[in-house]
Amino acid sequence: MIRMTFRQRLLTAITGGRPDVLPWFADLTYWYYAQQRQGTLPPEYEGQEGFVRLHADHHVGYYLGYAAVYTEIQENVSVSSETEAHLTTTRWQTPVGEIWGQTQYLPATFSAAPVKWPVTSTEDLRVLRYIADATRRTPSYEAYEQHKLIAGDQGHPTVLPPRSPVSQMLAQWTGATNLSYLLADAREETERTLETLGRSIDSAFDAILGCDVPYVEFGDNLTGEVVTRLFERYQFDYYVRRVEQAHAAGKRLGTHLDGTMHGILPLLVKSGLDFIESITPEPCGDVAVEDLRELAGPDIILFGGMPGAMFAPPFTADDIRRQVELIVEHHWPHGRFILGAADQVPPNGDMGLVRLVGELCEELCG
Numbered sequence: 517m518i519r520m521t522f523r524q525r526l527l528t529a530i531t532g533g534r535p536d537v538l539p540w541f542a543d544l545t546y547w548y549y550a551q552q553r554q555g556t557l558p559p560e561y562e563g564q565e566g567f568v569r570l571h572a573d574h575h576v577g578y579y580l581g582y583a584a585v586y587t588e589i590q591e592n593v594s595v596s597s598e599t600e601a602h603l604t605t606t607r608w609q610t611p612v613g614e615i616w617g618q619t620q621y622l623p624a625t626f627s628a629a630p631v632k633w634p635v636t637s638t639e640d641l642r643v644l645r646y647i648a649d650a651t652r653r654t655p656s657y658e659a660y661e662q663h664k665l666i667a668g669d670q671g672h673p674t675v676l677p678p679r680s681p682v683s684q685m686l687a688q689w690t691g692a693t694n695l696s697y698l699l700a701d702a703r704e705e706t707e708r709t710l711e712t713l714g715r716s717i718d719s720a721f722d723a724i725l726g727c728d729v730p731y732v733e734f735g736d737n738l739t740g741e742v743v744t745r746l747f748e749r750y751q752f753d754y755y756v757r758r759v760e761q762a763h764a765a766g767k768r769l770g771t772h773l774d775g776t777m778h779g780i781l782p783l784l785v786k787s788g789l790d791f792i793e794s795i796t797p798e799p800c801g802d803v804a805v806e807d808l809r810e811l812a813g814p815d816i817i818l819f820g821g822m823p824g825a826m827f828a829p830p831f832t833a834d835d836i837r838r839q840v841e842l843i844v845e846h847h848w849p850h851g852r853f854i855l856g857a858a859d860q861v862p863p864n865g866d867m868g869l870v871r872l873v874g875e876l877c878e879e880l881c882g
Contacts, residue, residue, distance in 0.1 A: 521669035522577035526854070530731050530768055530791060530817065534851045537881035538844060540874045541577035541671065542822075542857035543794075544570060550626040550863030564663070568670050574867050575874030578671030583660040585675055586653040586723035593650050608634065610650070613643045626863050635689040638702045641709045644689060648709075648716035655723040675727075676735040677720050677758075681713040682743065682751040683736035692742055707750070714754050725761060731768040733793060734758075738784075739775020740802070748783055755787040763788075770819070774859035776802040777811060785816050795820030796858035805842045809850060818847070820858035822873060827857070827865035836869050840876040848881055 520528065525539035548567060551557035561570045564581065571578040594609040602621040607614060617634035621627075635644050663673035679687060685695050698706045724732055734755075738747070755771070762769040770791035771784060777795070781803075784792055792812070797805045800823035812818055821843045826835060840855070847853040855877060861870060 522571075522671050523667065523669050526577055526579065526672055527730060529852075529854045530770075532790075532817065532852065538848050538853065538855050538877045539577060540575075540855045540877045541579050541819075542571075542870055542873075543580045543824075543860045544576075544870075545580055546626070546824075546860040547863055547865050547867070553626055564666050568666055568668070572670050574871040576870050578667050579674050581663050581667075581673045583663040583673035583675050583729075585655065585657050585660045585727050585729070586720055587656045588651060588653050588720075590647060591650045591652060593647055603631070604628070606634075608643065608647055610643055610646045612646045613639060615640050615643045630691060633689065633691045633694050635685075635698075636694050638698075638705050641698065641702070641705050645709050645712045648712045651716050651719075653719040653723060655726055657727050660727060660729065672730070674731075674733050675724055675729045676733055677724060678717050680717075680734055680736050680751055680754055680758075681710040682746050683734070683738065684713055685710070686742070686746075687737055695746075710750055721758065721761060725765040725767065729767065731770065731790070732762055733769075733791075734771040736771050736773075737775070738771060738773045738780055740778050740780040741776050743775075744779035744783065747780060752783060752787055755784075755789065759788040759790075770817070772859075777808075778802055781811055782813075785813050789816065791817035791819050791854075793819040793854075793856065794858045795856075796823050797821060799823065799839075800825050801858075805839070806846045809847065814850070815852070817852045817854065819854040820856045821847070821853070822855060822857050824857050824860045824862055824865070827861045827869045829864070831869075833869060833872055836872055837876060840873055841880065844877075844880045 520536045525535040526541060528535045529539050560566055568578050592611055597604055597606040603618060605616060605618050607616040615634040617630060618632040619628045620631045622629065635641060660673060660675065667673055686692055690698065759769050768790040770789055770793050772794050773792050774794035774796060795818050797803050797808055803811055808818060822839060826839060843855060
């Protein structure tokens with residue numbers, strides 16, 4: 517029997533078909549970055565070709581590398597950053613004012629967190645609107661074509677638009693608390709800013725829809741306990757519009773839900789999305805593996821199921837096997853499921869367990 521390649525499995529599943537076995541794809545970017553920082557990345561895995569080789573050597577599909585399909589400039593906006601003692605200060609200077617924010621790098625976790633959000637007042641909202649209106653994006657497909665070529669049979673690069681308006685505010689500009697206060701104290705100004713952010717993404721979406729990418733994913737980092745009501749009021753219609761655009765161009769559209777699912781998942785399904793990536797069930801999420809399909813309904817493609825934390829202690833190979841067996845039992849017969857790490861394999865993750873998942877998919881579904 518001729519086996520499908522990882523690329524064939526992904527593209528078959530993402531378009532609603534049934535591949536030969538349950539596809540297995542994982543985001544290895546966090547693990548990879550941490551090994552680079554520590555100087556522990558084997559030299560054969562350096563560079564983009566090495567990153568794809570890392571996937572091949574551990575029997576897992578490649579879908580991240582992020583492949584930009586446009587270039588971006590901001591007219592009359594000066595952006596500068598300086599770092600001291602792991603604290604990075606970034607300033608955006610415009611003709612209508614300046615905003616600034618700070619992030620703290622945490623060496624123990626190889627990650628950074630905002631400690632001062634750039635936007636906290638109505639004056640800051642005005643500056644942010646100027647930045648959004650000043651942003652120009654032009655199609656540029658060379659990097660995407662290169663990523664696709666390097667990926668080969670191991671998978672396919674994922675193209676991400678800029679974050680959607682509410683998600684952009686939460687992750688980049690205000691955080692949850694400041695956004696809540698701004699909506700309470702200056703609703704019209706805040707809603708106007710959300711509309712401006714959405715409009716500024718049009719040129720990026722035009723570039724994406726103009727290339728041959730078969731699927732697109734919102735990198736919105738959604739989670740039910742924070743986003744549900746904000747999404748329902750301010751981002752649902754935006755999703756519906758983008759879904760209609762993607763479908764008219766013959767492309768599938770999904771989003772990145774790497775948090776809790778209750779509340780938000782049914783809304784995402786209702787918006788018309790084709791797939792939801794980074795589904796994180798128990799033992800780390802809020803929905804049992806066997807209940808995922810009931811919550812999501814029969815049609816949408818679910819992409820995830822293997823919490824990233826399970827690839828590190830205290831979880832073991834036995835835990836991994838039980839999780840894969842549970843997913844195969846409840847989701848392989850129905851189909852419309854891509855097994856994925858949710859969200860990322862962590863810096864202390866065991867790559868042997870990543871390989872084990874791929875081997876189990878072949879064993880249990882072959």
